Amino acid sequence: SAGQGRAMVSWAVFVVIGVSVAAAAALPSNQYKGVYIGKLSTLEHGVTGDVYAVDNTTVFIEGFSYDGEGPDAFFFAGNKSPKPSSRGFIIPDEHNRNEVLGPYRNKNIILRFPVTKKGQRSLDNIKWMSVWCRRFGVNFGDVAIPEGLVEPSPQVAVGLQSDKPAMSATSVTLLDTETIEIKDFSFDSTVQDAIFVVGSGDAQSSGSQVLDERGSREPLKEYTHRTMVLSVPKEVQGKPIQYVGVWSPTVGMISSVTFDPNALLPPSIDSLIK
Numbered sequence: 001s002a003g004q005g006r007a008m009v010s011w012a013v014f015v016v017i018g019v020s021v022a023a024a025a026a027l028p029s030n031q032y033k034g035v036y037i038g039k040l041s042t043l044e045h046g047v048t049g050d051v052y053a054v055d056n057t058t059v060f061i062e063g064f065s066y067d068g069e070g071p072d073a074f075f076f077a078g079n080k081s082p083k084p085s086s087r088g089f090i091i092p093d094e095h096n097r098n099e100v101l102g103p104y105r106n107k108n109i110i111l112r113f114p115v116t117k118k119g120q121r122s123l124d125n126i127k128w129m130s131v132w133c134r135r136f137g138v139n140f141g142d143v144a145i146p147e148g149l150v151e152p153s154p155q156v157a158v159g160l161q162s163d164k165p166a167m168s169a170t171s172v173t174l175l176d177t178e179t180i181e182i183k184d185f186s187f188d189s190t191v192q193d194a195i196f197v198v199g200s201g202d203a204q205s206s207g208s209q210v211l212d213e214r215g216s217r218e219p220l221k222e223y224t225h226r227t228m229v230l231s232v233p234k235e236v237q238g239k240p241i242q243y244v245g246v247w248s249p250t251v252g253m254i255s256s257v258t259f260d261p262n263a264l265l266p267p268s269i270d271s272l273i274k
Contacts, residue, residue, distance in 0.1 A: 027062065027108070027272065032177060032238065034060055034152055034267050037123075038143040040131070045069050047131045047141030053151040055266045056122040057113040059129070062272075066131055068103030070140060075101070075111055076132035077121070084130035084139040089116055091129070101131065110269055123151055152176075152266040157257035159183065160246060165190040165254065172244050172257045178237055178268035180210065180230045180244055187246070189222040194254060196220070197247040198232060200240050200261060206247050208233045220246065241265075 027033065034052035037059070042048050049064035066073070078088025090098050094109040113121040123145055130142035154176070159169035170184040180198065187194070195217070199207025211217060213228040232241070245256025 027274075031271070032267050033062065033272060035150065035264070037145060037149065040064075040129075040141040040143050042141055044138060044140040045073075045131075051129065051143045052267075053123055053149065054110070054269065054272075055153055056124055056151040057120060058266070058269075059111050059113075059123070060267070060269075060272050061109050061111065063106050064104050064109055065106055066101060066104045066140065068101060070101070070131075070133045070138075072135035073101045073131055073133045073140060074098070075129065076134075077113075077126040077129045079125055079127045082127055082144075084128050084132055084142045086132075086134065086137050088126075088130075088132070089114065089121060091121075108273055110273055123149060150264065152264045155259050155263045155265060157244075157259060160185070160255040160257060162246075162255045165194075167246060167255055174241060174244075174259060174263075174265055175229070176266040176268045178232045178271065180232060181227070182230065182244075183227045185223050185226050185228060187220055187223045189220060191248045191251050191254060192219055193250055194220045194246050194248045196230060196244070197253075197256075198236055198241055198244050200236075200242045205253075206249075207243065207245075208236050210244070 034054045037051040037053055040047055040049045040051060045067045047066045049061040052060040054060050075091040076088050077091055078085065080087035091111050092098050092114055094111060126145055128142050128144050131140040133140060155174040157172045159171045161168055166188040168186050169182050173181040175181050196210035197207040198210050199205060209217060210230050210233060212220065213230060240261030241259055242261045243256045243258045246254045248254060
């Protein structure tokens with residue numbers, strides 16, 4: 001029938017856990033997307049999508065669909081009841097706007113939890129997420145947040161330190177699977193072939209070179225209290241990171257910090273939204 005035909009067309013744009021039914025918005029099935037929370041239930045208006053925790057204040061919805069026909073629908077979350085209700089708060093859309101939702105067709109989106117009068121909202125203090133129509137109090141589709149959910153989080157290590165050559169940094173942070181932040185970095189450049197490195201295993205080994213803040217492979221110049229964001233090398237992305245340091249072919253490892261290789265890092269948002 002015509003109704004069944006429309007239903008089949010609607011189903012064809014859905015995406016299930018990493019398996020693309022429509023290639024338009026699909027990511028590779030083995031790509032790390034964060035911690036899987038669950039699939040939005042399809043109750044009204046064709047709502048669907050797979051929801052992942054990027055960190056405790058950010059979610060990724062893969063293959064989100066909604067026909068946009070609800071008069072007052074928003075992304076909504078709450079904890080006052082075990083199932084969606086009017087007692088909750090709006091999650092801004094992917095453009096960080098609190099506007100009535102329009103139509104989506106198999107779209108990959110990032111949502112960031114807001115700061116409200118009760119402070120920064122997060123996955124830690126909600127029981128559900130929903131596409132909710134405020135005017136009529138109707139749940140178009142929702143996902144429950146599992147109890148004890150462990151979200152990915154950046155990993156912070158106490159900074160680099162060396163007397164000869166003089167070098168220091170207050171902290172080194174793995175912001176996500178592709179990004180390193182070195183805070184308040186100083187270096188006297190008396191070791192003239194020093195470079196940033198990252199790797200797994202022995203923290204004294206050379207690992208892989210991390211390009212400097214300019215994207216250069218040149219040896220490190222002099223720095224004074226510089227905070228910089230660096231990219232994890234392609235050959236290391238997706239592998240456990242055990243150390244970040246400054247290494248020299250002539251001197252060896254000048255200073256390094258270590259990380260738990262089993263730590264759950266956030267996925268890079270740039271890798272999710274293409």
